[in-house]
Amino acid sequence: MSALINLRATETADFVIKVEQLSKTFGTRCVVNNLALRIKRGEIYGFLGPNGSGKTTTMRMLCGLLTPDTGKGICLNYDILRDSNKIKQKVGYMTQKFSLYEDLTIRENLDFVARLYHLPHRQERVWASLEQLGLSTRANQLAGVLSGGWKQRLALAACLLHEPQLLLLDEPTAGVDPAARRDFWEQIHHLSATGMTTLVSTHYMDEAERCHRLAYIAYGNLLADGTVQEVLDGSGLTTWVVCGIDLWQLQSQLKQLPAVEQAVAFGNQLHVSGRDIDALNTSLQSYQQDTRYQWTLAHPSLEDVFISLMQTAQDTSL
Numbered sequence: 001m002s003a004l005i006n007l008r009a010t011e012t013a014d015f016v017i018k019v020e021q022l023s024k025t026f027g028t029r030c031v032v033n034n035l036a037l038r039i040k041r042g043e044i045y046g047f048l049g050p051n052g053s054g055k056t057t058t059m060r061m062l063c064g065l066l067t068p069d070t071g072k073g074i075c076l077n078y079d080i081l082r083d084s085n086k087i088k089q090k091v092g093y094m095t096q097k098f099s100l101y102e103d104l105t106i107r108e109n110l111d112f113v114a115r116l117y118h119l120p121h122r123q124e125r126v127w128a129s130l131e132q133l134g135l136s137t138r139a140n141q142l143a144g145v146l147s148g149g150w151k152q153r154l155a156l157a158a159c160l161l162h163e164p165q166l167l168l169l170d171e172p173t174a175g176v177d178p179a180a181r182r183d184f185w186e187q188i189h190h191l192s193a194t195g196m197t198t199l200v201s202t203h204y205m206d207e208a209e210r211c212h213r214l215a216y217i218a219y220g221n222l223l224a225d226g227t228v229q230e231v232l233d234g235s236g237l238t239t240w241v242v243c244g245i246d247l248w249q250l251q252s253q254l255k256q257l258p259a260v261e262q263a264v265a266f267g268n269q270l271h272v273s274g275r276d277i278d279a280l281n282t283s284l285q286s287y288q289q290d291t292r293y294q295w296t297l298a299h300p301s302l303e304d305v306f307i308s309l310m311q312t313a314q315d316t317s318l
C-alpha cells in the first residue's frame with residue numbers, strides 16, 4: 001500500500017501541471033469544457049485551437065488568475081483552487097498584448113518589474129537579464145520604438161525576472177517575423193534544457209512542430225493531444241497531393257465529392273484529405289486515371305489534421 005502511495009506521489013511530482021475536469025462558463029457560454037491536461041517538467045507544450053476556443057481562459061485558470069467553475073489539480077505542486085497566490089509567484093505569464101511601458105527604456109521596464117516583485121539585488125538581476133536575453137546593447141532604448149521581435153524579447157525577459165518555474169506564453173510571437181520567431185524559440189528550448197516548463201499557445205504550425213507535445217482544443221473541448229507524430233497518427237486522415245493544370249477548377253469539383261473532407265491549395269498543389277480511405281479512393285478514382293493530373297499519397301500535415309478536427313468538432317459551448 002505504501003509503495004502505491006509513493007508511486008502516486010512520484011507520478012504527481014513528475015507533472016508540473018496535472019489538472020482534470022476543468023470547466024469555465026461565462027454567462028451561458030461554456031468556454032472550457034471538462035479539460036484534462038498533464039505537462040511534465042521541462043516540457044514545451046503547445047496549445048492550439050481556433051480563436052475563442054478557450055486557450056487563454058485555460059491558462060488563466062492554471063495560474064490562478066481565474067477560478068474554474070469545476071475541476072481540480074495541481075500546478076507546480078500547488079492546488080489550483082486553494083493555492084492560487086503561491087502559483088502566481090512561480091509562474092511567468094506573457095499575455096497576447098505587449099503590456100510594458102512604451103515610454104520607459106528596456107532597462108527601466110525591467111527595473112520596474114523587479115521592484116514590483118521586491119527582488120533582492122535588483123540592479124544585478126536586471127543587468128543579468130539584459131545579458132541573458134541579448135538586450136544589453138539596447139538597454140537605453142525606449143520600449144515604444146522597438147520592433148515586434150525586440151518587444152517580445154523584452155516581454156520574455158520581464159516574465160523571467162523573478163525566476164519562475166513555469167512559463168505561460170499566450171501567442172507570444174503573433175505578428176513577429178520568422179527570424180525573430182526562430183530566435184524566440186531557441187530561447188524557449190534553451191530554457192527547457194535548464195528544466196523550465198512552458199505552455200505556449202500559437203496559431204503557427206511551424207511553432208506547433210517545435211513543441212515536445214501539444215493539445216488541440218475547439219469550443220473548449222480537448223480534441224487531440226500528444227507528440228506531433230502521435231497527433232498525426234491518431235488523426236486517421238489520408239492525404240493525396242495532386243499537381244496538374246486548372247487546379248482551381250479541379251479543387252471546386254473535388255470539394256463536392258463524398259468522403260473528400262478537404263481540398264486545399266498549397267502553391268502548385270492541392271492537398272485532398274479524408275478519413276474514410278476506401279470511400280475517398282473510390283471518389284477520386286476517375287480523377288486519378290485522368291492523365292492531366294499527377295497524384296501522390298502523402299503524410300497529412302498538422303494543418304490538415306487540425307482543420308479536419310475543427311470540421312468535426314461540435315459546438316458544445318451554447
Ligand SMILES: Nc1ncnc2c1ncn2[C@@H]1O[C@H](COP(=O)(O)OP(=O)(O)OP(=O)(O)O)[C@@H](O)[C@H]1O
Nearest residue numbers: 026027031049050051052053054055056057058096
Ligand atoms: N471575462 C470574460 N467574460 C466573458 N467572456 C469571456 C471572458 N474571457 C473570455 N471570454 C470568451 O470566452 C471564449 C474563449 O476565449 P479565450 O480568450 O479563452 O479563447 P482563445 O482560444 O484564447 O482565443 P484566441 O486564439 O483568439 O486568443 C471567447 O468566446 C471569449 O469571448
